[in-house]
Amino acid sequence: MRTTTPQQDFVRGIWNENPVLIQMLGLCPALAVTNTVANSLAMGLATFFVLTGSSLLVSTFKKFIPHEVRISTYILIIATFVTIADMSLEAIVPEVHKALGAFIALIVVNCMILGRQEAFSSKRSVGRSLLDAFGTGIGFIIAMLMMGTVREILGNGSFLGISLFGSNYEPWLVFVLPPGGFLTIAFILLAMNWIERKRKQRSEIRVWPEGVASEKAA
Amino acid sequence: MTDEGQQAGASAAGTPPVRKEVPPWRLMATLGAAGMMAGLLIVFVYVATEPTITAYKAEVLRQSISEVLKGPARFDTLYVYEGALTKQLPAGLAFEDLEQIYLGYAEDGQQIGFAIASAEPGFQDLIRLIFGYDVRTETLLGMKVLESKETPGLGDKIEKDMEFVGQFDGASAPLVGVNSRRATGSANEIDMITGVTISSRAIVRIINNSLERLGPMIEAYNGGGSR
Numbered sequence: 426m427r428t429t430t431p432q433q434d435f436v437r438g439i440w441n442e443n444p445v446l447i448q449m450l451g452l453c454p455a456l457a458v459t460n461t462v463a464n465s466l467a468m469g470l471a472t473f474f475v476l477t478g479s480s481l482l483v484s485t486f487k488k489f490i491p492h493e494v495r496i497s498t499y500i501l502i503i504a505t506f507v508t509i510a511d512m513s514l515e516a517i518v519p520e521v522h523k524a525l526g527a528f529i530a531l532i533v534v535n536c537m538i539l540g541r542q543e544a545f546s547s548k549r550s551v552g553r554s555l556l557d558a559f560g561t562g563i564g565f566i567i568a569m570l571m572m573g574t575v576r577e578i579l580g581n582g583s584f585l586g587i588s589l590f591g592s593n594y595e596p597w598l599v600f601v602l603p604p605g606g607f608l609t610i611a612f613i614l615l616a617m618n619w620i621e622r623k624r625k626q627r628s629e630i631r632v633w634p635e636g637v638a639s640e641k642a643a
Numbered sequence: 644m645t646d647e648g649q650q651a652g653a654s655a656a657g658t659p660p661v662r663k664e665v666p667p668w669r670l671m672a673t674l675g676a677a678g679m680m681a682g683l684l685i686v687f688v689y690v691a692t693e694p695t696i697t698a699y700k701a702e703v704l705r706q707s708i709s710e711v712l713k714g715p716a717r718f719d720t721l722y723v724y725e726g727a728l729t730k731q732l733p734a735g736l737a738f739e740d741l742e743q744i745y746l747g748y749a750e751d752g753q754q755i756g757f758a759i760a761s762a763e764p765g766f767q768d769l770i771r772l773i774f775g776y777d778v779r780t781e782t783l784l785g786m787k788v789l790e791s792k793e794t795p796g797l798g799d800k801i802e803k804d805m806e807f808v809g810q811f812d813g814a815s816a817p818l819v820g821v822n823s824r825r826a827t828g829s830a831n832e833i834d835m836i837t838g839v840t841i842s843s844r845a846i847v848r849i850i851n852n853s854l855e856r857l858g859p860m861i862e863a864y865n866g867g868g869s870r
Binding site for chain 1: 665669670673674677678680681684685688689691692695696699790792794797
């Protein structure tokens, strides 16, 4: 098993292996409920809670869970936390709960969460698993907020419900509708890949002249 | 870099550790114990959150009733039972078992009207709404959508477009949904929202259907000398 430092475990999920933007996991909620910033944030926090709770339990009890029934046990643990999140959201922020609808229950089948249990928490210590869950959860929240911000500003002319452009702004309606989710994630991925490629090109250019120089010297 | 997690997983799976045969009772015990823990946790959270959720729902309903009846001083809950309205809950039945409508009174004891909640399919899913109805003038007092999953930005105009919602105040029943260009200004016309025809029509249909169903009962109740 490759050894990683605690910092790597934490940071990895936030950017280099961002669940939504790089691993393309958890796209269903990322497309479905990111039409406003508030919904994105609530969904992100609920998923963060479920992921952290599940990682904690799975890494604590990993010795007692037989290999043959591990997936069922993970799903059971995840489903419990989802139900808790569902009830708590309904009690604390009923408006948001209403807006998210069925998608809270669907956190159970978010591959991102089961993936972290299977690939990480079932093998590592409790502390590392929590770091990994924090990182991945924060990465998910960041991705959700990126989507939500773009879609609410373009599609509704507001941020967190506060109108930004005054009454003359004609909302770009398609961005709060489902097609807008696909468009937004496509443009975010386009921008990210473009930046990544530029960065690679620049580092190549920086390396190349030295190589040429050494060749010439030889 | 990207698939570091997967690689770590793969390399661990690539060298399978010598695994002992696990007896079936352990598998069952594990799942049973996990299930029991999960159940206990959920029951605990349910008990903790349930009063807040119920109170919130009751509060929302109370506010909606007050909104569609234009601020009554008080209101009675009436139960639909065996084709008639009754103020007393029939013995042996819980109040959730029966359809309820609400009768609002003004400060001086005068009847304002009935608040009727009803649900029927819209474009996506059931639309649940509540409306106030004045029997004497046969006009609506107001309409409010309680629950809908209509398309955000389009179908949800049935609750967010105040111009549309405002039309129900004082509209006379039964309603007719019309295209705004063909409107004649008659009191029973409701202008459909352009592009939201199905959802707008659903609202008109829900109100008309529930009035058709409950109207006779309401008249019978009022004729029964309850005033």
